[in-house]
Amino acid sequence: DAGITQSPRHKVTETGTPVTLRCHQTENHRYMYWYRQDPGHGLRLIHYSYGVKDTDKGEVSDGYSVSRSKTEDFLLTLESATSSQTSVYFCAIRTGEYNSPLHFGNGTRLTVT
């Protein structure tokens, strides 16, 4: 296990409310990622980070922001949740530099009502 913890594991929230998901790692790896996965779809990259305070957008970044103020935590924020953001969110870390495999967390199931 690469020591990844996602919290919360499940969340139900109302449209328009802010939501923050947390990804925590115990091994000080540089690269961290947020993906979302919807039924019948593959994994879509939201944002990723390549170091403290260094982040970049992925494929589907609209409506999401991220922060990484320390190596071990990568936060994903939905400033004003919408029903289209109902999804399973996976955090991943890369255990080394270029070409190192990804290790994924167990996911957060978010429902926006």
Place this chain on the structure above:
Amino acid sequence: LAKTTQPISMDSYEGQEVNITCSHNNIATNDYITWYQQFPSQGPRFIIQGYKTKVTNEVASLFIPADRKSSTLSLPRVSLSDTAVYYCLVGDKDNQGGKLIFGQGTELSVKP
């Protein structure tokens, strides 16, 4: 835009060998090819990685031709528990390898 293309789904029977091919025509010189397996309600997990020719581990084999524009994941003698979605992934040289975008994956269904 995903850099890989795979069949959307495949069916097999227990005990058969399954080969899943991934196309990555624009793979960069330094990129490795990595395969992941995902079961329902779980995050993907790493299966195997290679750069060229053949790689084998206790779970699978990976075949990569000389031009590296495709790769084939081979699962020997599949069982029902191999029913999952399989993804291949290549690197991203334009963003220091950071922007890792998955393709659609291949949904493998193993039948008794």
